[in-house]
Amino acid sequence: MVLDTGFALLADDGLAGLSMRALADRLGVQAPALYWHFTSKSELIGMMALALYHDARCAPPAGGDWQDWLISYGRALHQKLTGLRDGARLCAMAEPMRSKASLTAPAIAAPLTDRGLDQGFALDAIASVTSLALGWASFEANAPMHALLDGMIDVQRSFERGLAALVTGLAGGVSQNPAG
Amino acid sequence: MVLDTGFALLADDGLAGLSMRALADRLGVQAPALYWHFTSKSELIGMMALALYHDARCAPPAGGDWQDWLISYGRALHQKLTGLRDGARLCAMAEPMRSKASLTAPAIAAPLTDRGLDQGFALDAIASVTSLALGWASFEANAPMHALLDGMIDVQRSFERGLAALVTGLAGGVSQNPAG
DNA sequence: ACCTGAACACCGTTCAAGT
């Protein structure tokens, strides 16, 4: 699979090294050949980002309530984004893909609606947890925010606190937004 | 100021149009001249990102408690990141700047420590709110997550909910992490 | 259906040289 080679290249050389020519090289092919399979580099990156999100969605175990699922998902996503070199940058850069419908809203919400949440609330919750994980990963890797991070003893622990606070706060809002 | 021209160029042509040559053009100068003022394009982008964060930090009004400050700051940051074309992508891409110490941890925490929080907790809280705003802005602009966003009636409102939940959750944790 | 060779219009960056 081309995407796997892309991930390997990303891990080795970072986002700057992820060029169509370098990727083609690893596949034993010329760069223009890639344009038979992908319409653009943008699409390739979009599909890589989608693969990352998909992995995180599959990470949480079957049991538990919706709060367990959110915590587990957020942790997995954060882990994937910081574990892979430039993973956060990749996902933050990915441009909108008009073509692929990917997943439908009910399908995305399913893990939470299965656990009793209504769909609107479920989408909000997933969006917020995804944002928190992506945002954290972004400026752990990046950021002109190093002073901030240097002041914190354990970044991992701080992320966990934020995640727990968010999910707790969401749970508090459920009463106004009945779960069914 | 060169940064202002950079922001104007970003607003007009997006991140793809923000090249050293194009920027130099707007300044009536040749591209290599920019390397007298900045060591690299990375540094330029880093400084633009820093300017964005700084503006958001200055946005909250003087009164109110620490929760008011966080909400106001989060809202301002999200607004800045989505209001400026490719603003989120710019901040997510910015590479770490080893050189400029920018702000010290106590200075960053000040708006919250002034309102009675201890510094460790303050840094955690700011980091989480910043992450949430950056993450939301990232995949509002980007994302292979369009199905998710399409399922939500009002993105702005959903972000507000997430922000409120996070701050509420943080407030719940304060009892364990005394405020002084 | 899948790939190559050659080319186009760009990049960021360096560096001697100018003033």
Next chain:
DNA sequence: ACCTGAACACCGTTCAAGT
């Protein structure tokens, strides 16, 4: 101190042409 001209080593992408 500040800028130019010319160049280097790259990019993403297109397109005719091959098999």
